[in-house]
Amino acid sequence: MPWEERVARVALTRVAEPGDEVMGQALLDHGAGGALRAARDGVRLPRAGPERTESYALKAARADPLADLAAAGRAGARFLCPGDGDWPGQLDDLGVQRPFGLWVRGGPSLRLWALRSVAVVGARACTDYGAHMAARLGAGLASAGWAVVSGAAYGIDAVVHAGALKAGGATIGVVASGVDVPYPPGNARLIGEIAEHGLLIGELPPGDHPTRSRFVLRNRVIAALTRGTVVVEARYRSGSLITARRAAALGQVTMGVPGPCTSGLSEGVHELLRGDALVVTDAAEVVELVGEIGADLAPARRGPLLPRDRLGAAAARVLEALPGRGDAGVEEIADAAGATRGYALGRLYELQALGFVCCTDGRWALVRTDGAGPPRRGG
Structure with missing residues (x-):
């Protein structure tokens, strides 16, 4: 990608929110440079109201993409654009909601890891049962050679990342903040380990902090990046269900780990399982569903031989x-x-x-x- 286009995409991460469809359409129609010029000049883009147009102009005037690139470099991060050799092509399935680019910390190839990756998501306030299952899945998938993707949040996210790291496997944290901002703060050490031994990626520029809407928008990247999504525990109103439903809409495999029927933290998972989601109880069953047909079969299940x-x-x-x-x-x-x-x-x-x-x-x-x-x- 030409340097000017790359710098323009860096600036757009300051101008528009992740998944902004108005700006995404402008990118498709005019390229990054044209979209940024329109924002700076206060040109009203299709489907953009006066308030949004004014917001674009104000943010574009303050954007300093070279300073953001320098800050990312100091944090050990790089900016990845669509079209780069390391860009995961499956993110293009998001259409006008495709990221303008991704800020990435960590040395491995994001494209290669994403080709063989599974998302494991779930409740922040998980139960001991949920944590146990998430740890088993994280370690089992990593040991089977699959990259484990989650959101680096408390609860299921943190446990599944830790399980993959402990097994010496690959894990990718998709954050709703700048990749140089450890959020939540209580997971700062874990986030550092993910960046050191795996990959930490996000759409927000250096120094930016998450908001409720950014967490929701972040989920579309988790869904599109991976071969399938597993939900361990989730209430009816849960961001994890958003991730799973977005994955299903993209044609990805959606899976759920069943829990006690009396547990409120499993009610969302059970609702998914009443639809098109598939039951999984361990990593081998997940791999069977997302792996190569006939080559990644889970072992046959049977009771003890008498x-x-x-x-x-x-x-x-x-x-x-x-x-x-x-x-x-x-x-x-x-x-x-x-x-x-x-x-x-x-x-x-x-x-x-x-x-x-x-x-x-x-x-x-x-x-x-x-x-x-x-x-x-x-x-």
């Missing part, structure tokens, strides 16, 4: 014919199994050798164990 599961069909049928309590003669067992006396007796001797049944005075009974002692005759 000794009787190894019996052949004939022996199992005779075993089922024995009474649950007490004993029975060979003729009774044969009738119950639908077999001849000789056939049933042969299977009973087989079962006796395997320790499933015992015989006393010609009467056959199941052998039971209490988990600690030797087999004993059922009664």
